[in-house]
Amino acid sequence: MLTSLPAMLYHPCYSELDLPAQHRYPITKYQALYQQLLSIGVPVSAFSLSTPISSEQLAQVHCPHYIRSLQDGSILPKAMRRIGFPWSEQLF
Secondary structure, eight states: OOSSOOOEEEOGGGGOOOOOTTOSSOTTHHHHHHHHHHHTTOOGGGEEEOOOOOHHHHHTTSOHHHHHHHHHTOOOHHHHHHHTSOOOTTTO
């Protein structure tokens, strides 16, 4: 039996990405999982509200051109297809 739970990150925006009606990704699953964990007794205090990553942190794992293209929407359509979501400011 667990005596303490590890911190879990959650933010409501995870389920708020505006996707086309027939998009294959079940975006509401994050909110549903959060609600399910609360319903089985996981305390709200077990969750930490996630915060956006800084540009410096992002640059540690992605090249500046890729970051810029995602930020300003100039990313190539082929790259967006690989990501699997339509580009939006909300996504970035």
